Amino acid sequence: xxxxxxxxxxxxxxxxxxxxxxxxxxxxxxxxxxxxxxxxxxxxxxxxxxxxxxxxxxxxxxxxxxxxxxxxxxxxxxxxxxxxxxxxxxxxxxxxxxxxxxxxxxxxxxxxxxxxxxxxxxxxxxxxxxxxxxxxxxxxxxxxxxxxxxxxxxxxxxxxxxxxxxxxxxxxxxxxxxxxxxxxxxxxxxxxxxxxxxxxxxxxxxxxxxxxxxxxxxxxxxxxxxxxxxxxxxxxxxxxxxxxxxxxxxxxxxxxxxxxxxxxxxxxxxxxxxxxxxxxxxxxxxxxxxxxxxxxxxxxxxxxxxxxxxxxxxxxxxxxx
Amino acid sequence: xxxxxxxxxxxxxxxxxxxxxxxxxxxxxxxxxxxxxxxxxxxxxxxxxxxxxxxxxxxxxxxxxxxxxxxxxxxxxxxxxxxxxxxxxxxxxxxxxxxxxxxxxxxxxxxxxxxxxxxxxxxxxxxxxxxxxxxxxxxxxxxxxxxxxxxxxxxxxxxxxxxxxxxxxxxxxxxxxxxx
Ligand code: SF4
Ligand code: SF4
Numbered sequence: 001x002x003x004x005x006x007x008x009x010x011x012x013x014x015x016x017x018x019x020x021x022x023x024x025x026x027x028x029x030x031x032x033x034x035x036x037x038x039x040x041x042x043x044x045x046x047x048x049x050x051x052x053x054x055x056x057x058x059x060x061x062x063x064x065x066x067x068x069x070x071x072x073x074x075x076x077x078x079x080x081x082x083x084x085x086x087x088x089x090x091x092x093x094x095x096x097x098x099x100x101x102x103x104x105x106x107x108x109x110x111x112x113x114x115x116x117x118x119x120x121x122x123x124x125x126x127x128x129x130x131x132x133x134x135x136x137x138x139x140x141x142x143x144x145x146x147x148x149x150x151x152x153x154x155x156x157x158x159x160x161x162x163x164x165x166x167x168x169x170x171x172x173x174x175x176x177x178x179x180x181x182x183x184x185x186x187x188x189x190x191x192x193x194x195x196x197x198x199x200x201x202x203x204x205x206x207x208x209x210x211x212x213x214x215x216x217x218x219x220x221x222x223x224x225x226x227x228x229x230x231x232x233x234x235x236x237x238x239x240x241x242x243x244x245x246x247x248x249x250x251x252x253x254x255x256x257x258x259x260x261x262x263x264x265x266x267x268x269x270x271x272x273x274x275x276x277x278x279x280x281x282x283x284x285x286x287x288x289x290x291x292x293x294x295x296x297x298x299x300x301x302x303x304x305x306x307x308x309x310x311x312x313x314x315x316x317x318x319x320x321x
Numbered sequence: 322x323x324x325x326x327x328x329x330x331x332x333x334x335x336x337x338x339x340x341x342x343x344x345x346x347x348x349x350x351x352x353x354x355x356x357x358x359x360x361x362x363x364x365x366x367x368x369x370x371x372x373x374x375x376x377x378x379x380x381x382x383x384x385x386x387x388x389x390x391x392x393x394x395x396x397x398x399x400x401x402x403x404x405x406x407x408x409x410x411x412x413x414x415x416x417x418x419x420x421x422x423x424x425x426x427x428x429x430x431x432x433x434x435x436x437x438x439x440x441x442x443x444x445x446x447x448x449x450x451x452x453x454x455x456x457x458x459x460x461x462x463x464x465x466x467x468x469x470x471x472x473x474x475x476x477x478x479x480x481x482x483x484x485x486x487x488x489x490x491x492x493x494x495x496x497x498x499x500x501x
Binding site for chain 2: 039040041042043044045282283285286287302
């Protein structure tokens with residue numbers, strides 16, 4: 001009996017390690033893929049010098065990042081300064097644990113799966129706040145203030161846009177949610193929830209056009225202006241991890257997760273996630289960054305009412321049936 | 322903000338996304354420079370060379386005009402004289418780390434000795450390697466002006482160039498004519 005238990009624990013450990021490693025590798029590799037795809041959209045080549053079509057660019061970047069001076073400013077609050085990128089990295093990585101990649105392929109089956117995602121996205125605000133405040137730099141602080149205002153106002157309907165889905169599935173559990181989409185994917189009955197979730201998700205991972213916190217042109221680099229070396233790398237990769245997480249959550253919530261004909265579950269999940277990642281890159285290539293107050297205005301005046309209406313109508317139809 | 326405005330705004334966004342997506346299938350505009358060499362027009366102002374006359378003799382007469390006109394003062398040369406009395410530069414240096422490739426030296430040069438050619442591959446690892454000496458600057462050919470020989474145009478009589486007949490000398494000057 002002991003023996004079986006040990007093997008079980010070992011296999012669980014291996015699976016967890018594999019998933020986490022895969023996600024980290026994918027998000028690091030995404031930094032290369034994104035540049036190539038952006039090049040495709042903008043009629044240029046991305047990095048294409050290192051290796052076959054630039055495939056070794058990731059290693060070159062890694063070497064560069066590792067050998068950069070990892071400087072902690074003398075005027076900063078050291079502990080908070082160092083802890084901030086760790087929070088940014090960990091919060092989105094933890095969400096991976098709840099995402100079901102296939103019927104039986106997930107790290108943990110949480111009953112509050114989607115709540116966990118919302119919690120972690122709320123906690124990720126701290127990383128920005130800490131980074132911006134502890135850097136003791138005006139630009140960093142301004143970037144952090146912007147980022148927090150944006151994240152807080154978009155988090156409101158980040159949750160609301162998912163409520164329709166949760167009401168339909170009658171559960172917070174991600175696996176139950178996928179199972180509830182056996183016959184029709186949530187993207188059709190929950191179309192407005194889907195739209196607003198995409199917008200809020202973009203804002204959550206500070207992607208263009210919601211890259212207010214970084215906005216290089218006005219704020220130099222926003223909240224991570226003082227960061228260098230591996231600490232910057234953690235912010236950088238953390239952003240890509242949260243991009244993957246948001247895409248995966250969209251897949252689970254609105255596109256029926258692993259459901260799909262012909263192929264096995266992983267393939268469908270992978271394809272759908274990659275589709276959304278590519279869509280986000282396309283958005284980055286095509287949309288300009290709106291003015292700061294317009295973003296807040298858009299969030300509160302347009303998106304929030306839409307999500308609330310969506311929720312009301314969903315509730316109405318559920319009660320009707 | 323009217324409803325019409327909002328809907329229009331949303332549609333322009335969707336349109337711009339669609340237009341960007343269409344560029345996926347368009348040709349890439351980047352020139353892969355080191356793999357494919359670029360074509361530069363003959364008037365491109367790149368590397369500076371010192372050219373020779375059609376008869377293979379040095380064109381530069383060390384008049385210092387290029388050095389004077391150079392806005393960043395990166396040309397330095399010293400005049401010397403050979404036994405026939407002809408001037409030539411003893412040394413001629415251009416500091417390419419300062420040169421802005423404005424081409425004023427080429428404009429100023431009366432003998433068409435100094436010329437800018439379409440070659441921009443000048444990078445180097447050491448700054449001192451960018452100071453080009455006369456040896457580095459001189460080329461064997463005539464550069465852009467194949468038939469131009471300064472001593473054919475000038476009225477100056479010069480012993481070494483007696484082989485080439487001075488065109489200005491061969492035509493007698495009509496002192497009563499007003500035409501140039
Ligand atoms: S190109 Fe301009 S800057 Fe360069 S040497 Fe000639 S005059 Fe000087
Ligand atoms: S290169 Fe031309 S302008 Fe310069 S010293 Fe020689 S003859 Fe004069």
